[in-house]
Amino acid sequence: xxxxxxKSNSFELLPRNVRLAKGAYWFIKIRWIAIVIVIWSIIIxxxxxxxxxxxxxxxxxxLGLIIENIFLILLLNYYDxxxxxxxxxxxxxxxxxxxxxxxxxxVAILHFTGGIENPFYLFFIFHIIISSSLLSKKxxxxxxxxxxxxxxxxxxxxxxxxxxxxNLWLKNSVNSxxxxxxxxIFETLTIFIITSYLLVYMTYSxxxxxxxxxxxxxxxxxxxxxxxxxxxxxxxxxxHDIKGHLTAIQTNLALFSGKILGSLNEKQTEFIDITYNxxxxxxxxxxxxLNLTYMRLNNKxxxxxxxxxxxxxxxxxxxxxxxxxxxxxxxFHVDATLDQITNNQFSFEELxxxxxxxxIKYTLDSGKIDILVKDREDNILIEISDTGIGIPENxxxxxxxxFYRASNAKKTVKDGTGLGLAMVKQIVELYNGKIWVDxxxxxxxxxxxxxxxxxxxxxx
Ligand code: ADP
Numbered sequence: 094x095x096x097x098x099x100k101s102n103s104f105e106l107l108p109r110n111v112r113l114a115k116g117a118y119w120f121i122k123i124r125w126i127a128i129v130i131v132i133w134s135i136i137i138x139x140x141x142x143x144x145x146x147x148x149x150x151x152x153x154x155x156l157g158l159i160i161e162n163i164f165l166i167l168l169l170n171y172y173d174x175x176x177x178x179x180x181x182x183x184x185x186x187x188x189x190x191x192x193x194x195x196x197x198x199x200v201a202i203l204h205f206t207g208g209i210e211n212p213f214y215l216f217f218i219f220h221i222i223i224s225s226s227l228l229s230k231k232x233x234x235x236x237x238x239x240x241x242x243x244x245x246x247x248x249x250x251x252x253x254x255x256x257x258x259x260n261l262w263l264k265n266s267v268n269s270x271x272x273x274x275x276x277x278i279f280e281t282l283t284i285f286i287i288t289s290y291l292l293v294y295m296t297y298s299x300x301x302x303x304x305x306x307x308x309x310x311x312x313x314x315x316x317x318x319x320x321x322x323x324x325x326x327x328x329x330x331x332x333h334d335i336k337g338h339l340t341a342i343q344t345n346l347a348l349f350s351g352k353i354l355g356s357l358n359e360k361q362t363e364f365i366d367i368t369y370n371x372x373x374x375x376x377x378x379x380x381x382x383l384n385l386t387y388m389r390l391n392n393k394x395x396x397x398x399x400x401x402x403x404x405x406x407x408x409x410x411x412x413x414x415x416x417x418x419x420x421x422x423x424x425f426h427v428d429a430t431l432d433q434i435t436n437n438q439f440s441f442e443e444l445x446x447x448x449x450x451x452x453i454k455y456t457l458d459s460g461k462i463d464i465l466v467k468d469r470e471d472n473i474l475i476e477i478s479d480t481g482i483g484i485p486e487n488x489x490x491x492x493x494x495x496f497y498r499a500s501n502a503k504k505t506v507k508d509g510t511g512l513g514l515a516m517v518k519q520i521v522e523l524y525n526g527k528i529w530v531d532x533x534x535x536x537x538x539x540x541x542x543x544x545x546x547x548x549x550x551x552x553x
Pocket of ligand 1: 513
């Protein structure tokens with residue numbers, strides 16, 4: 094039973110909830126990296142550099158981070174399954190929770206690895222940047238204030254002796270006791286506090302500017318789309334009208350050319366035939382333009398399940414007469430594992446026959462054409478190769494453009510519209526597929542097309 098899915102081409106900004114959810118997952122990834130780095134540092138410091146490290150408290154703090162990550166993964170996956178990751182305030186709470194929890198453990202790790210003497214506090218910068226890019230300015234400032242308060246508190250408590258200070262120096266070296274030096278403490282904290290607040294301000298400003306530009310781009314894009322639609326509707330109406338007139342002219346000319354209205358002299362017959370052929374070419378062009386424009390405007394696809402083997406056979410037989418007249422055999426092979434696919438059979442056959450017609454058109458007599466349809470897990474890959482005139486390398490990037498014809502094609506075959514491949518590309522993109530080409534002038538061309546076996550699962 095055929096059914097229809099609608100596709101949208103529009104360029105969309107990532108919604109706020111998606112950005113926040115990505116941020117939450119991103120934090121988890123970064124935390125895994127940090128956990129590995131901390132564990133490695135403990136092992137190396139202890140075993141390679143002979144630095145006295147507080148192994149148990151450090152492993153306990155790392156364990157705190159591991160528990161946090163496991164808890165967050167379970168929580169986010171649970172809400173994701175229930176489709177609840179759209180709730181912005183919930184996501185903001187998750188991110189705030191991660192920041193507060195992380196910063197607490199970072200300060201704990203810092204305390205056990207030398208306190209203010211250890212430049213490890215620079216790691217706070219990552220949290221500052223990420224929070225300023227995801228949360229509001231006020232929220233980011235609060236988080237920075239929380240981090241700096243913890244840092245200052247730890248430093249003061251160590252300075253006053255309320256908290257024990259742990260050295261990070263080599264076991265036999267003299268303790269420089271920088272944590273007791275008020276100048277060092279003042280200098281370090283002042284610079285770090287100023288840097289942190291400036292960082293929030295700068296990151297927030299840059300991200301806001303980027304978002305503004307993104308919004309402007311989205312607006313321009315939707316205006317362009319509207320204009321494109323108006324243009325397509327105009328072309329559709331125009332080509333539709335022209336098609337009607339052309340059909341009338343063609344029918345009348347056929348009466349002369351078929352001598353139904355009486356015989357003509359040789360010169361008259363010659364001119365009528367030339368005109369008739371021109372009209373057929375013109376109506377061929379108008380039909381293609383009409384199809385292409387119609388597809389662009391009507392971005393819907395009707396899909397059904399059909400046999401791929403039968404569809405390829407049918408496409409080949411629709412062009413076989415033309416190929417035989419040029420003594421070009423068409424060989425085709427469909428992987429045995431491929432059977433039924435869910436797609437639009439008409440478009441699928443149209444796509445194959447359009448590419449085959451090109452291969453026949455641009456292959457000299459007695460060449461050959463091969464079609465391979467390969468099974469690629471969830472996708473199919475179609476390869477259509479010919480031994481034709483090929484495409485000059487510098488013109489390859491342009492052949493999918495509307496009305497573009499390569500220089501050698503124009504010399505060899507006068508009759509062409511430059512619309513066939515644009516239409517093929519439009520069909521392929523409608524099915525979330527890809528098309529690309531490989532070609533060598535005077536040797537041959539291979540077109541590759543890949544798309545999902547079942548387009549009904551496409552996210553629209
Ligand atoms: P046309 O009506 O000119 O064939 P198409 O849009 O179908 O228009 O193809 C665009 C251009 O791509 C052609 O003019 C030709 O230069 C090149 N082309 C397409 N298929 C082949 C092929 N099989 N071999 C060589 N050139 C090809």
